[in-house]
Amino acid sequence: MTAETSFDSAQRFILAAKGFWTTQLYTNLREQYGERCAAQGVEPTTVPQVAAVAEDLTVYRYFAWLERHLQIAKYSGRYGLAHYYREHADEVLKDLDGAAGQSSNLELDPALRMPSYYVATDIHQHPGGVWSEPTAGLVYQHGARSTTPLLGASHGDLHARFTDKILEGGRPARVLDLACGFGKSTMPFASKLPEASIRGIDLAAPCLKLAASNATKAGLTNVSFAQRDASNPGFADASFDLVTSTMFLHEIPLKVLDRVLDECFRLLEPGGRMVHLDFWHMPDPFTRFLHYGHGRRNNEPYMQPLAELDLPKTLAAKGFVDIRIEPFSETADVDLAAVKAWRFPWTYISARKPA
Amino acid sequence: MTSDKSDGEQRSEQVFFEDPAVDRLMGVVLALATEHYVLLDRVHVLERRLSAAGLVPDAEAHAAEHADAAALAEALFRPLLGVQQARGAAGRFSLARTARTEENPQ
Numbered sequence: 001m002t003a004e005t006s007f008d009s010a011q012r013f014i015l016a017a018k019g020f021w022t023t024q025l026y027t028n029l030r031e032q033y034g035e036r037c038a039a040q041g042v043e044p045t046t047v048p049q050v051a052a053v054a055e056d057l058t059v060y061r062y063f064a065w066l067e068r069h070l071q072i073a074k075y076s077g078r079y080g081l082a083h084y085y086r087e088h089a090d091e092v093l094k095d096l097d098g099a100a101g102q103s104s105n106l107e108l109d110p111a112l113r114m115p116s117y118y119v120a121t122d123i124h125q126h127p128g129g130v131w132s133e134p135t136a137g138l139v140y141q142h143g144a145r146s147t148t149p150l151l152g153a154s155h156g157d158l159h160a161r162f163t164d165k166i167l168e169g170g171r172p173a174r175v176l177d178l179a180c181g182f183g184k185s186t187m188p189f190a191s192k193l194p195e196a197s198i199r200g201i202d203l204a205a206p207c208l209k210l211a212a213s214n215a216t217k218a219g220l221t222n223v224s225f226a227q228r229d230a231s232n233p234g235f236a237d238a239s240f241d242l243v244t245s246t247m248f249l250h251e252i253p254l255k256v257l258d259r260v261l262d263e264c265f266r267l268l269e270p271g272g273r274m275v276h277l278d279f280w281h282m283p284d285p286f287t288r289f290l291h292y293g294h295g296r297r298n299n300e301p302y303m304q305p306l307a308e309l310d311l312p313k314t315l316a317a318k319g320f321v322d323i324r325i326e327p328f329s330e331t332a333d334v335d336l337a338a339v340k341a342w343r344f345p346w347t348y349i350s351a352r353k354p355a
Numbered sequence: 356m357t358s359d360k361s362d363g364e365q366r367s368e369q370v371f372f373e374d375p376a377v378d379r380l381m382g383v384v385l386a387l388a389t390e391h392y393v394l395l396d397r398v399h400v401l402e403r404r405l406s407a408a409g410l411v412p413d414a415e416a417h418a419a420e421h422a423d424a425a426a427l428a429e430a431l432f433r434p435l436l437g438v439q440q441a442r443g444a445a446g447r448f449s450l451a452r453t454a455r456t457e458e459n460p461q
């Protein structure tokens with residue numbers, strides 16, 4: 001069995017290596033890209049044009065290799081998260097199943113069919129995806145501590161800030177969190193809106209069990225979780241005044257997204273809001289190039305199609321109004337233009353069903 | 356030991372370098388470096404224990420573990436940047452070019 005301390009040490013080293021990638025390697029790549037553009041007298045505006053300049057930079061090859069392989073090291077292999085939780089499955093699952101067994105805040109559907117796009121790719125390079133193994137929710141929760149490098153230890157910030165921004169526009173009473181995972185995006189609504197009723201749905205049973213257990217441990221009684229497909233979620237028309245999601249839209253094919261948006265519209269009461277946090281706003285072609293590459297390297301095949309979609313037009317065609325799509329800062333007090341390190345192009349996507 | 360799940364079909368890994376040998380060798384380097392750090396961490400823990408018992412001096416001199424990890428990552432990957440540490444002849448090494456000048460003596 002892998003010693004606990006060795007697992008911790010190895011994960012700490014992998015995270016530190018990611019730190020180097022996020023700062024020095026990224027900065028160096030940007031510089032060399034800039035220098036090469038200047039030397040060639042070009043100002044690329046499209047991804048293929050950027051690729052023509054950047055792809056044979058040696059530093060880009062290392063940047064790309066490390067992006068893929070540090071994630072492999074994090075999840076797979078003898079110090080990987082998947083292996084660690086498999087080895088500790090007995091103890092960690094006893095706790096989880098115990099909590100799930102007695103909770104009324106969890107509805108699982110063993111007959112729910114997992115869509116083919118979902119089972120075809122191990123998302124985030126998580127072996128078996130977030131759904132196929134009993135420990136998958138715990139693996140995902142552990143992995144998510146370090147997905148947003150800028151935040152370091154305070155990954156929780158992202159979801160809390162997103163919730164706060166939504167609540168600036170009013171306090172909803174009935175909230176649906178689509179693709180809630182292990183509930184990280186759901187919990188801030190439950191704690192900040194004690195008087196509201198909060199529902200979270202996801203395809204992944206192991207994640208939902210963890211979400212329900214986390215909510216119970218946090219003493220939150222206004223939130224419940226159900227195993228449902230966001231493109232066919234059930235619920236009566238006009239059941240919610242807020243439908244939200246975090247890091248979900250880029251995980252589904254466009255034809256599924258189309259159905260999800262129709263469902264959002266159907267589930268909202270007139271005047272209700274739909275707000276998603278995802279990756280879309282990328283005015284700089286080099287950022288876009290790295291983002292498409294990230295999708296490919298991290299097993300997120302629908303990242304590029306979402307980024308290429310004409311989102312304002314798509315939402316308007318569905319009948320949404322008050323469409324707002326703007327960059328979102330994942331931490332407080334950050335001047336996004338001044339950030340030198342690599343970061344995700346977080347985007348706040350908000351619209352309203354006409355009253 | 357259990358194996359990771361994508362078994363069944365053998366999928367080939369993504370390739371980033373002109374010669375995939377470099378991709379694979381990088382994997383070896385990363386695995387070795389990780390093992391090195393794991394061992395280093397163990398040694399530090401031992402040192403702290405020994406020093407607490409008065410058997411070796413000065414274990415406190417070791418910075419926090421995170422700083423250790425960051426320092427190793429920095430040392431390990433710095434060469435990837437391809438930046439000179441001391442100024443001199445630069446670029447691809449070759450003695451094929453013979454013409455030397457006052458400004459470019461190399």
Ligand SMILES: C[S@@+](CC[C@H](N)C(=O)[O-])C[C@H]1O[C@@H](n2cnc3c(N)ncnc32)[C@H](O)[C@@H]1O
Pocket residue numbers: 115118130131178179180181182183184185201202203204207228229230231245246247248251252
């Ligand atoms: C990146 S996670 C985000 C989880 C959570 N919102 C958070 O912020 O931590 C994406 C989630 O989408 C879920 N998912 C993917 N396709 C889905 C679908 N069609 N219906 C419901 N959930 C889906 C996955 O199971 C996964 O938990």
